Structures are given as C-alpha cells and as structure tokens.
Amino acid sequence: MGIMNGKKFIDRIDQMNTEIWVDGERIVRKLSEHPAFKGIIQTKASLYNLQNNPCHKDQMTFLSTETGDSIGLSYLQPKTIDDLKRRRKMFEIWARHTHGLMGRSPDYMNTVIMSFASSSAALLKGKENCFPENILALYEKAKENDLSFTHTFITPQINRSQYNFDSSKEPISAKVIDKNEQGIVIKGARLLATQGGITDEVLVYTAPKKFMDPDEAFAFSIPSNTKGLKFICRESFVGGESHFNHPLSSRYEEMDSIVVFDNVLVPWDRVFFYDNVEAAFDFMFHSSFHHFATHQVLTRQIVKTEFILGLAELLVETINVREYQHIQEKLSEIIVGLETMKALLEKSENDATFDEWGYMRPSLLPLQVATNIFPKIYPRFCEIIQLIGASGMVTLPSEKAFESEIGTELEQYLQGVNKTADERVKLFRLAWDLTMSSFGTRQTQYERYFFGDPIQLASNLYMQYPFAEQVNKINDFLSSSE
Numbered sequence: 001m002g003i004m005n006g007k008k009f010i011d012r013i014d015q016m017n018t019e020i021w022v023d024g025e026r027i028v029r030k031l032s033e034h035p036a037f038k039g040i041i042q043t044k045a046s047l048y049n050l051q052n053n054p055c056h057k058d059q060m061t062f063l064s065t066e067t068g069d070s071i072g073l074s075y076l077q078p079k080t081i082d083d084l085k086r087r088r089k090m091f092e093i094w095a096r097h098t099h100g101l102m103g104r105s106p107d108y109m110n111t112v113i114m115s116f117a118s119s120s121a122a123l124l125k126g127k128e129n130c131f132p133e134n135i136l137a138l139y140e141k142a143k144e145n146d147l148s149f150t151h152t153f154i155t156p157q158i159n160r161s162q163y164n165f166d167s168s169k170e171p172i173s174a175k176v177i178d179k180n181e182q183g184i185v186i187k188g189a190r191l192l193a194t195q196g197g198i199t200d201e202v203l204v205y206t207a208p209k210k211f212m213d214p215d216e217a218f219a220f221s222i223p224s225n226t227k228g229l230k231f232i233c234r235e236s237f238v239g240g241e242s243h244f245n246h247p248l249s250s251r252y253e254e255m256d257s258i259v260v261f262d263n264v265l266v267p268w269d270r271v272f273f274y275d276n277v278e279a280a281f282d283f284m285f286h287s288s289f290h291h292f293a294t295h296q297v298l299t300r301q302i303v304k305t306e307f308i309l310g311l312a313e314l315l316v317e318t319i320n321v322r323e324y325q326h327i328q329e330k331l332s333e334i335i336v337g338l339e340t341m342k343a344l345l346e347k348s349e350n351d352a353t354f355d356e357w358g359y360m361r362p363s364l365l366p367l368q369v370a371t372n373i374f375p376k377i378y379p380r381f382c383e384i385i386q387l388i389g390a391s392g393m394v395t396l397p398s399e400k401a402f403e404s405e406i407g408t409e410l411e412q413y414l415q416g417v418n419k420t421a422d423e424r425v426k427l428f429r430l431a432w433d434l435t436m437s438s439f440g441t442r443q444t445q446y447e448r449y450f451f452g453d454p455i456q457l458a459s460n461l462y463m464q465y466p467f468a469e470q471v472n473k474i475n476d477f478l479s480s481s482e
Contacts, residue, residue: 002069003061004146005052006045013041013198016223019230020197020257036236037198039250040102044148044198047094047105060090067144074110074296075143077118078360084295084349087111091299100304101252103297103446104194109149111296112203112289113142118359119287120272123279130273137269138221142201149221151203152190152259174204174261175215176274183268184218186261196257197231199224204259205272207452208281217280219272228264231257237438244399247430249439288355294367297450298345301374305338308381311431315388318416318424330384337377344370368461375454378447382435392428393436 004012014030021027022036032041051060051072061070073090076083094105117139121132141147155173171177174188186204193202205219206212222229238253239246273279283289312331321327344366351363386393397410402422414421434440451457 001144002064002067002071002146003051004048006047006049009045009048009148010041012200016200016225018197018225020233021230022233022236022255031198035241036233036238036253036255039238039241040195040253040255041198043098043102043251044106047097048146050093050097056093059086060093064144069144071143072107072110072146074107075114075139077114079358080360081349081352084352084360084362088295088299088345088349091296092303095300095303098252099307100300100302101248101307101443102254103300103450104150104254105300106148108293108296108300109151109199109203110142111292112151113139113149115288115292116272116283118292119355119357120283120289122357123282123286124273127273127276127279129276130279131268131271134220134269135272145200147201148199149201149203150193150195150197150199150224151205152193152196153205153207154191155207155216156189156191156258173213173216174259175213176218177215177263179274183266184220184271184274186218186264186266188261190259190261193231193257193259194254196233196255196259197224198255202229202259205283206280208277208284212277212280214275214277217277218274219280219283220266220270221272222264222266222270226264228262230260230262232260233257235438237442239433239437239439242399244426245429246433246437246439247426248433249437253439288359288361291361291364291367294364294371294451295345295348295362298341298348298367298370298374301370301378301447302338302341302345305334305341305378305381308385308434309334309338311427311434312381312385312388314427315385315392315431318419318427319388319392320417321388327388330388334381334384337373337381340373341370344373365465368457368464371451372454372457372461375448375450375457379444382440382444385431385435389428389431392424393432396425396429396432 010032014032019026020031027034031037050056057070060073062073062076063069064071073087076087078084078087091107094107098105116135121135124130124132171188174186174190176184177187178185190204196202200223201221202224203221206216233255234257236253236255237249239249241250243250273283309331312334316322316327316331347366348362351366352360353363355361395414397414401407402410411421414425416424419427432440434443448454
C-alpha cells in the first residue's frame with residue numbers, strides 16, 4: 001500500500017472513534033468537523049497529499065524493495081550521507097508547507113519509529129522481558145500503511161524530585177499493574193501527547209531517571225482507540241476559523257493532551273519491553289533516537305526561523321523603519337541565529353558516521369549544540385517581532401470590522417507605506433498570532449522545552465564533550481615551558 005493521501009487520513013481518523021475529551025465533554029462527532037481539530041487535521045491531510053503530488057513524489061518517497069510501493073522518505077534507514085540529505089530535503093518540503101510551525105508533522109514520529117527499529121531492536125536482543133521483534137514488526141507495518149503516531153513519555157508533575165517514588169494506592173504515573181496470557185495491563189497517566197487522539201497510534205515509553213520504578217520501565221505502541229485509553233485535552237488555542245483574524249491557529253494549532261490508561265491491556269505482540277530499567281536507558285540513550293530525531297527537528301526549526309526572518313523584514317518595510325541601526329541590529333541577530341543553525345545541520349551531515357549496525361547517523365555533537373541554542377534564541381526572536389511591531393501589534397481590527405460601515409475609516413488610518421490597511425493588518429495579525437496569542441505563546445513554551453530541561457541539555461553537552469584534545473594541548477604547552 002505505501003503512502004496514503006489526505007482523504008484516507010481523514011477517513012481513518014474519523015472512523016476510529018477515539019475517546020477524546022475537550023472542555024469536560026467527550027467528542028462524539030467526527031473529529032475532522034470539531035473546531036479544536038478541524039484546522040490541524042486539514043493541514044495534516046494537505047501534507048499527505050503533498051507526498052502524492054507528482055511534483056514532489058520523487059523527493060518525498062522511496063520504493064520498497066519488498067513490495068514495490070512508494071514509502072515516505074522519513075521511514076528510510078540511511079546507509080549513506082546522501083540518504084541523510086535526501087531525508088533532510090523531504091523534511092524541508094513538509095516544514096515549508098507549515099512554515100515550521102507544526103512540531104508533530106508526521107515525519108517526526110516516522111523518524112522516531114525508524115530510529116528505534118534501526119538500533120533499539122538490536123540493543124534489546126536477548127535481554128530479559130524484551131521483545132525487539134515487535135519493534136521491527138511495528139516499523140514494517142507503519143511504513144507499509146503510512147501510519148501516524150503521537151508519543152507520550154513524561155510522568156505527571158506531582159513531585160519532580162529525583163528521589164520521589166509514587167506511593168499512592170492508585171497509580172498516578174502510568175505503570176504495569178498486571179500481566180496475563182494476553183499481555184500487560186497499564187494504569188495511570190502520562191503527559192504530554194501532542195496531537196493526542198488524532199493519530200492512528202500512540203507510542204508509549206519511559207523517560208529514564210536516576211531512581212526508577214521497574215513497573216514504569218516499559219515501551220509499547222497501541223492504536224489510539226484501544227479500550228480504556230483516553231485523551232484529556234487542554235483548552236483549544238484555535239482563535240477562530242478566519243484566516244484573516246487567526247492566520248496560524250486556524251491552521252496549525254496542535255492539541256496537547258494527558259493520556260489516561262484505565263486498565264489498558266497491551267497485547268504481547270505490541271510490547272517492546274517491560275520491567276527492565278536497563279532496557280529503558282538503552283532504548284532512549286544508546287539508540288539512534290537522538291541522532292535522527294534531532295536531525296528532523298533542527299531542519300524544521302531552521303525553516304521556522306526563515307519564516308520569522310521574512311516576517312520581521314516585511315514588518316520593517318511596511319512601517320519604513322529600515323534606516324534605524326537598532327532595527328538593523330535586531331534583524332542581524334535573527335540572521336546570525338539562522339545561519340548558525342544551518343551550519344550546525346550541515347556539520348551534522350558532513351561528520352556523519354556508520355553505527356555498529358551499518359546505518360549512517362548524523363553527528364550528534366553539532367545537533368546537541370543546536371538544541372542548546374534554539375530554546376534561547378526562539379523566545380528572543382519573538383520578542384524582536386514584538387519590538388518592531390510596537391503599538392501595531394495591539395491595534396488590530398477584525399476581518400468583520402473591515403467589512404462594516406467603518407471599513408473606509410480603517411482603510412484611511414491603518415494603511416502602511418506600501419500596503420493597504422487590510423493588507424497591513426493581515427501582516428500584523430500574523431505577527432501577533434505568532435508571538436502574542438495563546439497559540440503563539442504555546443509555540444514559545446514548546447520550543448523552550450522541546451528536548452527537555454535546557455539546564456539538563458547544557459549539562460549533557462558538557463559531560464559528553466570530548467575535551468581530551470584541548471586539555472592535552474594545554475598540558476603539552478605547560479610541559480614545554482618547563
């Protein structure tokens with residue numbers, strides 16, 4: 001079968017009847033018609049259509065050697081540097097279609113599934129309570145059916161101390177409470193499933209920590225409509241359907257959800273491992289997950305930064321402030337960030353090496369540097385947009401106002417140097433939706449914590465950096481001085 005189109009994606013999601021709760025009510029109508037999900041589902045459908053478009057198909061797919069079907073390139077297990085670059089170019093096509101604003105475009109989770117199949121399956125082979133063959137089976141099923149995924153691995157924030165254990169009678173953090181001939185039984189909750197409920201499957205695993213309950217050391221993937229599984233959503237940040245008023249949230253609002261497991265039975269053929277803390281660490285930290293996932297994320301973040309730079313320059317031109325040096329300095333700041341990220345991405349590809357299983361991994365070090373940079377520069381770039389826009393960011397009439405009897409007055413008083421009033425307001429509403437609306441501020445928080453605690457990311461970079469060459473040079477210098 002291979003790649004699917006947008007209509008099939010929508011039909012599949014509508015037919016699942018997944019248990020999703022929004023604002024205290026369970027959704028009973030088609031998800032594709034619900035205000036909280038309509039925009040993002042249409043956008044995802046357009047992505048799937050794009051890979052079927054003859055103009056892009058060769059750049060976005062490869063042929064399966066087993067079936068001859070066209071498979072999405074995000075499932076390709078790279079064997080060469082050229083394979084890595086092919087994957088990146090495919091990421092760019094989807095990212096540019098969404099301007100980098102869709103953190104959970106399908107290629108992200110496809111990449112995650114591919115990375116686990118390429119490394120974790122081998123890492124878990126022969127270990128207690130581990131079933132690596134199930135990871136490989138999921139990978140084959142996913143690429144042949146073009147499955148969509150969300151994932152969840154964060155425990156509820158009850159007590160974030162590293163010494164904390166959940167001693168409550170009823171599990172809070174999802175854990176194995178039973179096992180039988182059919183599989184393992186999971187009870188409790190997990191955070192933070194972005195697009196939870198609007199995907200075919202949910203991949204569940206554990207973010208390992210220093211002191212870990214073995215009952216929480218598991219990994220599996222199950223259909224989103226599995227009995228006992230529910231998605232409890234936050235408040236929707238869709239401002240409305242009008243692309244004039246809410247140009248971004250009407251298209252790209254990705255719902256986040258709490259995933260609740262109410263005695264969910266996970267069949268044995270869906271379990272990757274359970275009751276094995278060592279396996280949980282290997283699954284996350286010794287696999288190729290961070291190499292490949294970060295490669296996709298950095299590609300998207302570069303496209304997003306390009307979008308911000310274009311928006312900033314258009315704001316400058318519209319209100320004619322280019323002559324001011326503080327404006328030039330602010331735009332240069334975005335340029336420096338963009339070009340730094342691009343250089344790090346290219347270095348990760350140029351320095352790629354084979355892993356022990358014969359797959360070409362992008363170099364992790366430049367990717368780690370990028371994950372330390374972007375959480376700091378993205379909020380700053382949003383601030384720059386706000387500073388350039390100034391009062392224009394808050395004097396924003398609606399589309400309806402322009403259509404009313406006061407429209408002529410708005411056209412007179414809100415025009416720009418080279419734009420009509422409605423064109424100028426559309427631009428400023430875009431800047432507002434990116435940086436100041438509930439959708440925009442969620443984007444900022446999302447990028448701050450995409451790969452976890454920024455302080456921990458900095459610590460990981462320091463602890464893993466190869467200092468030996470630099471230290472030896474200093475020691476040699478001191479020795480020669482003596």
